[in-house]
């Protein structure tokens with residue numbers, strides 16, 4: 001899929017701006033603070049309901065404004081017609097539209113636009129909390145496995161109920177039994193999806209990482225499902241006393257995690273900062289490739305400040321790989337990028353200056 005047109009209203013420094021993107025590489029160039037990252041944030045918000053720099057509370061809405069609005073025209077790239085999607089955030093709630101009609105669920109909009117992103121904060125996929133790594137898995141499953149969202153929601157709901165019960169002075173055991181049964185059912189199912197995804201992801205990642213970090217040797221993914229190896233229903237029952245004392249649920253897929261083990265880098269603590277970034281970039285590119293293989297069309301690839309994150313060799317490697325794919329790429333930088341020779345016709349440059357954007361034709 002790719003974005004033909006993007007309209008941003010009252011997001012960060014933008015009052016109102018419209019960009020006509022092309023397929024291939026879209027390079028946004030401008031000085032510090034000009035608004036380049038904000039354009040990528042707008043795309044990310046439309047695809048996920050949150051920015052990679054935080055949510056509405058973190059200054060997404062332009063100062064002095066009450067609401068933001070983001071609208072895009074998408075070519076799904078599957079022969080179907082252009083889709084128009086939009087989200088709006090008023091003082092309290094989000095609302096969403098597809099092809100002009102309001103939709104009750106924001107997730108309906110998120111389904112239309114799949115976006116992967118690599119930006120200066122992305123190292124959290126390796127160095128950050130397990131939440132980042134679960135979100136990475138769940139993004140793919142949301143887009144590829146239709147049943148996943150219902151299981152995920154079912155699990156989260158039952159988990160909230162169990163946590164609320166655990167905080168009561170006298171726990172209602174019958175209710176606890178019932179919510180644990182729901183958790184176990186949905187939780188086992190979503191764990192199967194996560195495990196299967198990682199097994200399919202591993203060889204794709206291996207192929208990308210071999211080029212990006214040849215010095216690290218073979219890699220292997222390890223999955224921790226979030227509890228021991230017994231059925232989840234047993235694990236929940238066993239953990240009851242401890243969970244009551246603590247006041248929340250300590251076992252289950254909400255604690256799942258995964259890690260990358262390289263043959264020649266014993267643990268993630270031994271990664272250099274650059275190796276950390278390259279590993280994350282390899283994950284992002286591999287995830288996009290697997291998505292393309294599963295869905296028959298690429299997600300939009302966002303790359304913020306790429307040239308300051310990578311050395312020249314890895315920068316060229318990344319751009320080369322993407323420019324020869326069918327992906328639409330939005331990449332930002334303070335200077336023009338060294339576009340792969342022979343691919344100049346697949347690159348469009350945008351100048352971002354004081355919240356205005358001009359396309360070079």
Ligand SMILES: Nc1ncnc2c1ncn2[C@@H]1O[C@H](COP(=O)(O)OP(=O)(O)OP(=O)(O)O)[C@@H](O)[C@H]1O
Pocket residue numbers: 011012013014030031032033034035036037038039059060061062063305334352
């Ligand atoms: N809520 C807000 N209201 C108004 N302006 C904001 C708001 N939040 C951020 N800004 C301004 O928007 C700009 C942020 O731009 P952005 O981060 O997109 O810049 P950039 O072009 O990516 O810069 P850099 O090269 O430094 O990464 C800054 O000038 C910042 O001060």
Ligand SMILES: [Mg+2]
Pocket residue numbers: 036037038304305
């Ligand atoms: Mg920036």
